[in-house]
Amino acid sequence: MKEGKLFILSGPSGVGKGTVLRELLRQRKDLVYSVSATTRPPRPGEVNGKDYFFLTPEDFQKGIEENLWLEWARVHNHLYGTPRDFVEKTLQAGKHIILEIDVQGARQIKKKCPEGVFIFLAPPSLEELAQRLEKRGTDSSQEKEIRLQNALQEMEEQDDYNYIVINDELQETVNRIKRIICDEERGN
Numbered sequence: 001m002k003e004g005k006l007f008i009l010s011g012p013s014g015v016g017k018g019t020v021l022r023e024l025l026r027q028r029k030d031l032v033y034s035v036s037a038t039t040r041p042p043r044p045g046e047v048n049g050k051d052y053f054f055l056t057p058e059d060f061q062k063g064i065e066e067n068l069w070l071e072w073a074r075v076h077n078h079l080y081g082t083p084r085d086f087v088e089k090t091l092q093a094g095k096h097i098i099l100e101i102d103v104q105g106a107r108q109i110k111k112k113c114p115e116g117v118f119i120f121l122a123p124p125s126l127e128e129l130a131q132r133l134e135k136r137g138t139d140s141s142q143e144k145e146i147r148l149q150n151a152l153q154e155m156e157e158q159d160d161y162n163y164i165v166i167n168d169e170l171q172e173t174v175n176r177i178k179r180i181i182c183d184e185e186r187g188n
Ligand code: ADP
Pocket: 011, 012, 013, 014, 015, 016, 017, 018, 019, 020, 132, 133, 135, 136, 167, 168, 169, 170, 173
């Protein structure tokens, strides 16, 4: 059986990755989302096992020792990791899977799986990024400050990605990513 394709989506916090992915997964039901593990506390409305697997630092560490994570990184003072088994089984079953991970994690995946398709979601401007973090209203002012500071470093890595998509108008962004997936499926 033909293996599925691995897609990686990165971009600074608040750029709209979660929003774009929700819409993309609604429109492409065949695409599988990789639920990450994290030590970050859940935000209001987030569901364990759907948005993230919320772990204690001890359990996350145990996962590192047991080689459970395909990649893992410390991002904004919390630990995040991709469950290896789920990704490998999904690809072996011939399904496409999409990972929403930071630039450090993407670098690790690029080494292990260079055939992956790396997509960087960029904001129209830093001012707009700050406004989106503000509008989301889920982070303390300290968390927002850390996220904006990290955004500058993350943006510097965008040239290492196969595609850079500017998330200006939501539906246009989703259409652009859908086209990328179709092109990659056809082997372009
Ligand atoms: P991320 O997952 O990258 O941290 P979110 O998906 O939580 O970002 O989006 C952050 C905020 O920006 C949310 O309030 C969301 O509604 C808003 N947003 C997302 N995409 C767009 C867009 N294309 N135009 C305007 N606002 C957007």
